[in-house]
Amino acid sequence: MEFKLSKYIILSDTFQEKKDLHEFKIIYSCRKKMGIKIHSGLEQFLLKEQFKALPDNIFSMLMHYEIIIPKEENEALFLYNFNSILHSTNEFLENENAEPYNQNLDLNTSLDQEKIKLKQLIQQGQMQDFLENNDQMSLLFIDTEKNISIIPLDRPYSSLKNExxxxxxxxxxxxxxxxxxxxxxxQNQLNETVLEKFIDNLKLKLLLKYKINTRND
Structure with a gap:
């Protein structure tokens, strides 16, 4: 069987832990909402899809976290269909305690403020988990004209939306x-700049989630 690297991963910045001279990264599977620490040198093998160069235990772990997947899989369609089946066979409950969406919220400014706070926590050596396993996930597509389409995965669908x-x-x-x-x-607040800020903050949250005490300036 042939394999490929999932599109839906996030790599943290390179870091060192305490007196360890080795450099590491956190590779986060958005499909599993979990991440693992790897030596930074393995990144090149992953990005070039040279999976045979990986140690067997690392390869197996990356398969388990769906960071490496079967080559023939249409990822987006697989995830959409999988979640559709889940919602059609299980009762889906909205979170009644969720905060109402504020149409006046400036997402761009909010992300800037969040980044400042995250960097402060990292520099202070704090250990906090801002990545919840019950976060509602969405597929996002950016076309050649920079338009963004978004498909929510964690809610039921009508037949019209499905098509x-x-x-x-x-x-x-x-x-x-x-x-x-x-x-x-x-969705109405999303653009490439906002998306880049969102992903940058997500990388900082990875460092906090996996208890990495490092300066990230």
């Missing part, structure tokens, strides 16, 4: 695509 969403997936096979915990209602 529309599948068309988006099929029409965006070769575009930039992400799997991120972004609320569907924030």
């Amino acid at each position: 529309s969403y599948i068309n988006i997936i099929n029409n965006n096979n070769n575009t930039n695509t992400y799997l991120l915990p972004i609320n569907y209602l924030k």
Whole structure:
């Protein structure tokens, strides 16, 4: 069987731990909402999909976390269909305690403020987990004209939306695509700049989640 690297991963910045001279990264699987620490030298093998160069235990772990997946898999369609089946066979409950969406919230400014706070926590050696396993995930597609389409995965679908969403997936096979915990209602505030800030903050949250005490300036 042939394999490929999942599109839906996030690599943290390189870091060192205490007196350890080795450099590491956290590779985070957006599909599993979990991450593992790897030697930074393994990054080149992953990005070039030279999986045979990986130690067997690392390869198995990356398969388990769905960081490496079967080559023939259409990832977006697989994830969409999988979540559709889950929602059609299980009762889906909205979180009644969730804060109502504030249409006046400036997401761009909010992300800037969040980044300052995250860096402060890292520099102070804090250990906090801002990545919840129950975060609502969405597929995002950026077309050649920089338009962003978003498909929420953690909610039920109408038949009309189902057909529309599948068309988006099929029409965006070769575009930039992400799997991120972004609320569907924030779509009108999304652009490439905001998305880059969101991912940068997510990388900082990885360092905090996996208890990495390092200066990240």
